[in-house]
Amino acid sequence: EDKVVQSPLSLVVHEGDTVTLNCSYEVTNFRSLLWYKQEKKAPTFLFMLTSSGIEKKSGRLSSILDKKELSSILNITATQTGDSAIYLCAVMGFGNEKLTFGTGTRLTIIP
Amino acid sequence: NAGVTQTPKFQVLKTGQSMTLQCAQDMNHNSMYWYRQDPGMGLRLIYYSASEGTTDKGEVPNGYNVSRLNKREFSLRLESAAPSQTSVYFCASSEFPQGGYEQYFGPGTRLTVT
Numbered sequence: 198e199d200k201v202v203q204s205p206l207s208l209v210v211h212e213g214d215t216v217t218l219n220c221s222y223e224v225t226n227f228r229s230l231l232w233y234k235q236e237k238k239a240p241t242f243l244f245m246l247t248s249s250g251i252e253k254k255s256g257r258l259s260s261i262l263d264k265k266e267l268s269s270i271l272n273i274t275a276t277q278t279g280d281s282a283i284y285l286c287a288v289m290g291f292g293n294e295k296l297t298f299g300t301g302t303r304l305t306i307i308p
Numbered sequence: 309n310a311g312v313t314q315t316p317k318f319q320v321l322k323t324g325q326s327m328t329l330q331c332a333q334d335m336n337h338n339s340m341y342w343y344r345q346d347p348g349m350g351l352r353l354i355y356y357s358a359s360e361g362t363t364d365k366g367e368v369p370n371g372y373n374v375s376r377l378n379k380r381e382f383s384l385r386l387e388s389a390a391p392s393q394t395s396v397y398f399c400a401s402s403e404f405p406q407g408g409y410e411q412y413f414g415p416g417t418r419l420t421v422t
């Protein structure tokens with residue numbers, strides 16, 4: 198059974214700080230790892246990492262996949278109050294159309 | 309494009325009542341999914357459909373049924389609601405297997421069963 202563990206469960210930082218969120222996984226025949234941001238409603242897609250694309254960056258957000266350590270990190274630099282959200286990590290294996298989600302990290306940015 | 313839409317946004321049911329949650333997507337996606345989200349439990353897959361006419365069980369299918377009415381629509385039915393089904397329900401879709409694996413989510417339905 199696939200498994201995703203995220204840490205920390207919650208994090209409170211001041212605006213302008215840099216944060217690192219962690220995701221470790223167990224999956225049969227790893228295909229991809231995805232990061233989502235969830236504010237008040239639906240999760241919105243951030244990044245997808247695969248064996249052929251282990252680093253992604255978009256503005257102040259970046260993510261790296263470590264296939265050896267079976268983990269990924271999501272970095273957010275110069276945080277803003279709009280970054281406050283739950284960040285979800287999910288994995289998919291080959292031969293399995295389903296995503297397995299972690300329970301998320303709740304990030305709170307204090308002005 | 310509206311993306312993924314869900315109805316209703318909120319619903320309160322009494323134990324034993326039935327209801328159907330509706331989901332539609334206008335992105336011509338092949339796969340559609342139903343999740344429930346509970347505090348501290350993350351998103352758990354109830355059912356999914358890889359193509360029109362096919363459905364498969366996810367992690368927590370008991371107490372639910374689904375119908376993939378056509379490529380656009382995927383409904384979730386609770387035949388006899390129980391308080392344990394109080395949750396937020398999300399529908400999602402993706403291009404998989406013909407395209408990307410990322411799933412796009414609807415706004416959710418908050419269901420309370422008393």
